[in-house]
Amino acid sequence: MGNKDKLLVAARECLLATGYAQTTVRDLVAASGANQASINYHFGSKEKLLTGVLHDLNREWGELLLAALDRPTVSGASRGARQEALWGRIIDSIRSNRALWFVNFESLGSARHDESIRTMIAEGQGAARNSLARAFAGIDPEHADPRAVRLAGSHYYALLVGVAAQWLADPDQAPTAAQIVAADVGHDR
Secondary structure, eight states: OOHHHHHHHHHHHHHHHHOTTTOOHHHHHHHHOOOHHHHHHHHSSHHHHHHHHHHHHHHHHHHHHHHHHHSOOOTTOOHHHHHHHHHHHHHHHHHHTHHHHHHHHHHHHHHTTOHHHHHHHHHHHHHHHHHHHHHHHOOOTTTSOHHHHHHHHHHHHHHHHHHHHHHHHOTTTSOOHHHHHHHSTTOOO
16 A cells, blocks of 8 residues: 555544544654655645545545435334434434544534535535435425425434534433434424
8 A cells, every 4th residue: 555545544544533623744644654745745735635534534424324314214104203213323323433423523613714625514414405305304305396405404404413413422411313203393203
């Protein structure tokens, strides 16, 4: 494996272990075995290396979310039961992939100063809203009124972010899937 690939692997490991803001050039050099000049040679800067890997991790997070949303639920189940199954899979994903969810949250802080990260997040949010509208509200983004998709998707995205934040910060007090559905007004149980 060449230095470029070693640096990509090291950046992934560092982002998942310590996050974007805490990863130093020294960390990348130690984890990769490459020298500091290799970072600039292959990527231009530490920030460009980390941002590129952050994009990859954000895509991976999106794929995990889609996998949780796209799995079929029990046919004939009530809407509440289907949604409880969806939230259960999302919570399982958070618990199983904590580091990846943390990196995704941390990317928001980096977006303030990096337009490419902000754009990546905005595009990911759009895709997530569409998937959430389809999974939770039964709205097909390709055939429905875009305002309805955005409204439903934004509602469930806000819930998703809030639920994830609670599960990351204080899992002992975070709501269960059943509690989320019970509190989401207007859903049959």
